[in-house]
Amino acid sequence: MIVAIDGPAGSGKSTTAHAIADRCNLTFLDTGAMYRAVTWRCLDAGVDVSDDDAVSAVAERARIEFGKSADGQTVSIDGRDVTRQIRTPEVDRNVSVVSAYPRVREAMVARQRELGSAGDVVAEGRDIGTVVFPNAEVKVFLTADAAARAHRRAVQREGGDAGCDAGAKADAAEEQQILRDLVRRDKLDSSRKESPLKPAADAHMIDNSALTPEQVVQQIVDLMEAARAKGGAAKAGEVAPFDKGGEPLSPKTDGNEVAPAKAGVAKNGAGEKDAGRPAAKAAAKSKAAGRMRAFAGNTFDDYYDHGMKEFPLPARALLAVAAAIVWAVTKVLWPWKIEDVRLLRDDARGRMIVMNHTSMLDPVVIVCDLYFHGIRVRPISKSEFNKTNLVSWLFSRAGTIPVKRGTADLKAVRRAQAALTRGECVLVFPEGTRIKSDDQPVTIHGGFALMAQMAKAPVQPVAIVGARDITPKGTHWKRFGRVFCKAGACIEFSDLGVRGRKQQALRMEEVAMERVYALRDELRREHPGKM
Ligand SMILES: Nc1ncnc2c1ncn2[C@@H]1O[C@H](COP(=O)(O)OP(=O)(O)O)[C@@H](O)[C@H]1O
Ligand SMILES: Nc1ccn([C@H]2C[C@H](O)[C@@H](COP(=O)(O)OP(=O)(O)O)O2)c(=O)n1
Known part of the structure; x- marks a missing residue:
């Protein structure tokens, strides 16, 4: 809390x-x-x-x-x-x-x-x-x-x-x-x-x-007690974000696990304390052990645990150059536009952005656009992507937070929570994988609602159309074509009209994904032929 x-x-x-x-x-x-x-x-x-x-x-x-x-x-x-x-x-x-x-x-x-x-x-x-x-x-x-x-x-x-x-x-x-x-x-x-x-x-x-x-x-x-009772302050041990089927795992409710960390003052500048309990341990490990080194010598964990604005200068410079190049190239090849973009850019809060997933262009559009408006976005990526050190190196500099799917990855949850609390946005594709056609079965991964709930952050729906057409099913060729995104208003937990933490999280999952699909359908109507 x-x-x-x-x-x-x-x-x-x-x-x-x-x-x-x-x-x-x-x-x-x-x-x-x-x-x-x-x-x-x-x-x-x-x-x-x-x-x-x-x-x-x-x-x-x-x-x-x-x-x-x-x-x-x-x-x-x-x-x-x-x-x-x-x-x-x-x-x-x-x-x-x-x-x-x-x-x-x-x-x-x-x-x-x-x-x-x-x-x-x-x-x-x-x-x-x-x-x-x-x-x-x-x-x-x-x-x-x-x-x-x-x-x-x-x-x-x-x-x-x-x-x-x-x-x-x-x-x-x-x-x-x-x-x-x-x-x-x-x-x-x-x-x-x-x-x-x-x-x-x-x-x-x-x-x-x-x-x-x-x-x-x-x-x-x-x-504080009222906030806890209302569910404003999620307890780390209660959250188990992902199971294989995409449902949140059942809560581990041992009260001892989630008792606040030990008393005292910030120690050694890192506020390290109480590594005795599983949730606290995850937090203690996942949190920054001090500031990052100015140039080299940082671990991947350092990147996942620190705010992007605290990354060392070379990493920030690399990201600025990469964002500019990727922005320019994608704008030429697949001219993309975000409708109602003010809703994304004008909110200073850390938000959980959820989006339908159609291609690798989806995160690029959001991350690049917000980057140039001073907002850092941390995409949650499958840890399966981090197969080689080179990929981990690149992804860590890009601000992604890896999540081990199929497990209760508390570390990833804590990292996402910390990012949201810092005022960064976290980007999640609850569909889990790229959806290439409307008849492909979709399983919604509900972890995003729990992460947002823990950080007391709102959830913002965004939809994308047109990106699916870039790489048609069964080909590797990239086609040219226009891509459209649409941002929706943030959804606050307090507006959901349900009580109880678990119920609120479940309702948030439903409402957020309903809004994502409603936005996608609006885009499809506005831009006939775009899927
Ligand atoms: N409710 C209170 N009534 C009387 N004195 C108080 C009260 N709260 C704090 N103090 C005293 O006022 C002084 C200033 O308080 P402090 O906590 O340093 O204020 P701040 O951090 O806001 O500048 C301290 O000596 C403290 O003991
Ligand atoms: N978050 C903060 C904390 C303090 N400051 C500034 C404003 C205050 O005049 C000084 C000193 O703050 P401090 O809390 O130590 O001052 P007082 O104990 O209230 O006299 O720092 C700030 O601008 N932002």
């Missing part, structure tokens, strides 16, 4: 997130500490914080790690422990400027998603519910009036804790200064262009001016 906590300075985000991490055995991700660490690094190195390029270069190169000490979580940047240094008034004064630079944010968000890629995270900051983890199961926006927040911070600076001691006093002049700084920082954080501080549309607002920290934690724990 991912819990996102956003809010202004001093609203109690760290206190609350820490307590929830301890109580619910989640990894605590303090994203503000990351922006603070970059700010400290710039100040320490004498970098002018008003110089966007210089600051961004520091952020892009920075190695930020979380660790653990007897006093709690530690933060280091480029090998230096800066846990205490990042809380000084000087860092406070400069951090809003640093965190407003788009390249700084891009670098931090990539690292945050990497740290959260295994799920089971409580993350706090300013843009967690809106940008970093838009598919978080629980989103909270904490607020408190500015005077209360300034008082808390002033007490905190003097070594006290307003959360434990309601009568705690602080120096009045100091408190006034903190209030002015805090109001100024709130204004900068809320008015900046990039990811301003604002509640996500689906965030729960909690004003804690008159609540104790325990009351706030309890409210959020209640929300």
Whole structure:
């Protein structure tokens, strides 16, 4: 489960997130500490914080790690422990400027998603519910009036804790200064262009001016339980995506298997924890063990486990060139067009795209089109394709995630879930194989609905016609011809009108494939003769 906590300075985000991490055995991700660490690094190195390029270069190169000490979580940047240094008034004064630079944010968000890629995270900051983890199961926006927040911070600076001691006093002049700084920082954080501080549309607002920290934690724990009961948070051990006949395998419901991973803080930057249970083990293995190497030396697993925007430069360059060539060649040979393409391009969320399968052109059309609109698509491919290292090499760079069909490939499910949570799209062909004629029997593989459900992502239907005609049955020759695709609106689990996780997943499979075929039939009517 991912819990996102956003809010202004001093609203109690760290206190609350820490307590929830301890109580619910989640990894605590303090994203503000990351922006603070970059700010400290710039100040320490004498970098002018008003110089966007210089600051961004520091952020892009920075190695930020979380660790653990007897006093709690530690933060280091480029090998230096800066846990205490990042809380000084000087860092406070400069951090809003640093965190407003788009390249700084891009670098931090990539690292945050990497740290959260295994799920089971409580993350706090300013843009967690809106940008970093838009598919978080629980989103909270904490607020408190500015005077209360300034008082808390002033007490905190003097070594006290307003959360434990309601009568705690602080120096009045100091408190006034903190209030002015805090109001100024709130204004900068809320008015900046990039990811301003604002509640996500689906965030729960909690004003804690008159609540104790325990009351706030309890409210959020209640929300987590409600989300679990509603099925928002799928449990890893419950999901067994593919069986031979294409039906989801029956759930493994041993509650112990799916208990959240062990308490604590992100360790060694990778948030590795609890490899003791099968589902957690799969997750621990499948998640990124840190960042990828800049050039060479990455394993295939590294590619499957990391976001495509985190791939090393040569892989990203290769993909850009390959996408441009494939786009140009296929556009000339089989001029393709996606109708209602805005539905695909204008949605920033990670989505499960499902499509009918007629030829190898199908993934190319979606992957290439969205690539040039900044959206990364991870096609799920049969592991049978990865027969040689060369194919695995190419497919891994193209962002595919292999799935072993006929087994409960939890690793693939976790990878797809992580990709969706990161905001990438996952592309699945539920028909499993290319359908070359209308009389060919079709078995729908339902794993996609479960993956989407686990990531709390919507499912988007897309249909294609014309591509089947490129390679007519029984030939290897490729014919020229126009190809048409059509995108449908995203289908949300909450709109399905059924209760219960299993029922919802089954209904999603039906509805999504009905829409795919309805779109295909519309295309056939619009373009007579195209199959
Ligand atoms: N509900 C609360 N009531 C009173 N004090 C609180 C409350 N929540 C947090 N605090 C105190 O306020 C101070 C700032 O909280 P913190 O969690 O650091 O805020 P943030 O991370 O949002 O800046 C801490 O000393 C904390 O103990
Ligand atoms: N996700 C985040 C987290 C913090 N920031 C920025 C905005 C804040 O002013 C600074 C410091 O954040 P932090 O959460 O440590 O600040 P407070 O503890 O609330 O004072 O970083 C951000 O822009 N996005």
